[in-house]
Amino acid sequence: MSPYDPSAFPPFAVTVDLVVLTVRRHALCALAVRRGEPPFQGRWALPGGFVRADEDLSGAAARELVEETGLCAHDPDSPVQANGAHLEQLATYGDPKRDPRMRVVSVAHLALAPDLPAPRPGGDAHSARWAPVEALLHQGGYGREGEQAAPLAFDHAQILSDGVERARSKIEYSSLATAFCPPEFTVGELRRVYEAVWAVALDPRNFHRKVTGTPGFLVPTGGTTTRQGGRPAQLFRAGGATLLNPPMLRPDA
Amino acid sequence: MSPYDPSAFPPFAVTVDLVVLTVRRHALCALAVRRGEPPFQGRWALPGGFVRADEDLSGAAARELVEETGLCAHDPDSPVQANGAHLEQLATYGDPKRDPRMRVVSVAHLALAPDLPAPRPGGDAHSARWAPVEALLHQGGYGREGEQAAPLAFDHAQILSDGVERARSKIEYSSLATAFCPPEFTVGELRRVYEAVWAVALDPRNFHRKVTGTPGFLVPTGGTTTRQGGRPAQLFRAGGATLLNPPMLRPDA
DNA sequence: ATAATAGTGTCTATTAGACAGTATGTC
DNA sequence: GACATACTGTCTAATAGACACTATTAT
Incomplete structure (x- = not known):
């Protein structure tokens, strides 16, 4: 078998995860969804989902953005302008153990949006909210209602951290x-x-x-x-x- | 079915492709391998291969780098230092039509190396060479021996172009x-x-x-x-x- | 000596940051 | 009126780029 022969490939699932950032009340906030099922049931996570068989990576990211926020993607090229929102690929995360169920490679995307009225809970997740990135990243912190904040599911804290750093450096130049x-x-x-x-x-x-x-x-x-x-x-x-x-x-x- | 259930995922193959850059004779050069089989048989391409089932993405990239150049990876974290070479993730390319055989998502990596004596042809490819990036990118150009240069296989011209631009901007800061x-x-x-x-x-x-x-x-x-x-x-x-x-x-x- | 590269000094135009001061609204 | 924000002007220290000049090797 040649290593270029794709008929003998290990099975992978490919997902997109979204770091959606906005500025609310003078703080940088990210969109988080609460997981409704195991693993990490009840924990906060980044919105995301599987890439479909006939779908481009940026297309999948734009579709997830619409489902979670209602922002419509116009230009399928990258960077994508979506209703004034910016969408670009961030990085890809593929540690073999990052999902306990099976091998999942996640292509993370970064979206920047103006302050939106409120997250639509109509999508896949049971609930969604904007949370200051500091609260989501510092697991020892407390949420707005005073509850102890659990760390984000999977490796999403790392993904969020990378996305925030990308945004912070990219607005410079x-x-x-x-x-x-x-x-x-x-x-x-x-x-x-x-x-x-x-x-x-x-x-x-x-x-x-x-x-x-x-x-x-x-x-x-x-x-x-x-x-x-x-x-x-x-x-x-x-x-x-x-x-x-x-x-x-x-x-x- | 929940969109978070990975038991019902579309099948993907995941590969890593490498943009290996060095400076030879006052020119920025990239490593290219000649494809020994269809599709794009006989055309030049970037080195790469499948990610194994138990392998990290950066680990797969480091392994391919060793196979193609002999550079040994020491630190499995990113960025990886490999015998003085630098290795980092570049971007991920997943257009449904980028490989005519099946759905292949490629996580491209960028490697920077000091001038190496010569590519080892011992790896997967029939032959390998260093070529100035301008010659590889401008398909109408001519190679060193005067032959007409065909465009790189797959979307590798785009990947190479992105890698070169990353290197050009990253040495600034x-x-x-x-x-x-x-x-x-x-x-x-x-x-x-x-x-x-x-x-x-x-x-x-x-x-x-x-x-x-x-x-x-x-x-x-x-x-x-x-x-x-x-x-x-x-x-x-x-x-x-x-x-x-x-x-x-x-x-x- | 000539030629090559290495390294230092200095001048100038531009820039980043501090901050005084003015303009024009709401209360 | 007080007070908020918007905007302009000016000073100063730091910087980037041009380029004269010296140092040390090979031939």
Whole structure:
């Protein structure tokens, strides 16, 4: 048998898991679903599911995103724009023991979305919620209602951690932070996205000068809003540039 | 059936494909193997093979690297150091039509190695060679002996292109360029790595000041060499730092 | 000597960050 | 009025890039 002969291959199941991030109440939050069956019954996990026989990997990720959040995928290429949400492949996890039942290889994807009203519990999972990533990652922490938070199922804590780090580093040199904003947003709202994702405070004046001075990052729409209070702020939408030059650099780190 | 029940999964084959890069004769080169059987018989392809039933993804990639190049993997964690070579996961390719025989999902890995004497043809492939990435990617080009270069098999041109772009961007903000160098190297040799990978010319004086001034990047070994001709150059080895601060920035791009 | 590479010093234009100060809303 | 946020201007320290210059080898 040649090693290139696929008629003698070990059997694998292939799934997609989703790290869906958003910014709510000044905190970076991820979508978590409660598992309704073993293994890890009752524990929180990342949304995901099997890749179908005729389905592309990014197509499967987009389908799961629709099922869990209602966000519709438009462009099947990667990166995928889905109702203003960004979807890209993150990494693949294939430890032989990561699922106790059988060999499952999971192609994790990262999705960034603006603040959504509430998760639809209509999908596969019994319940779903947005939780701050710190609460999901630090298993010794406590949830919003004070309950002890159990670690995420499978290797999902590792996947979530990798996704958060990808988002944190990618908004430095790309315009991806706008994926956390509604179609029209102010400089202050964009700054609060950076502050939530990086968990730092940024100087509003230098931030304003920097983002408005980076060509292709922001395009003024002409409108203004006072939804943040204070002096009316210009509204912008994301410009065509995907790579920022110069980049937005995280303080110290 | 629940979508979380892996007893009813579509059958997948999972492979690893390798983008093995090195710098030879001032050019960025990749390892290519000639396919000995259909499909794409006689065409050049990236080395790779099936993931075994009890094998980790990075373990499978390290095993393929050993089989093709003789580089031994030491640390099974990622990123893996293999005899001075760097190994990391690149991306996963799972288009339903990417292999005409059946559904194959390939987890591509990127390996960076110092200049090796010659590929061992002892592995699976009938023959193997180092080829400049430009020759492999531009299908209309011509090989070293003047023959018309056919495009790489499967979607391997896309995989190679993604791997090259990953390497080009990652040496900017990490110390990964040292993976292309022997254990001890001079600043000039490191500069020629950057010049080959980016295909640019760099000012030797500013480059020297920059790399020696970045903390943790280079550690002097005390020795010197004249293997490049001219004044004897200090020998260095890679320091502990993996993230460069400040980064090495590509000119213009 | 000539040529090659290694390494240091210095100047300048640009930039990042600190922060004063002004503009324009709501209460 | 106080107070919030938006936005502009200016100063300074640090940096990137250009390039003059010196050092040490081989031929």
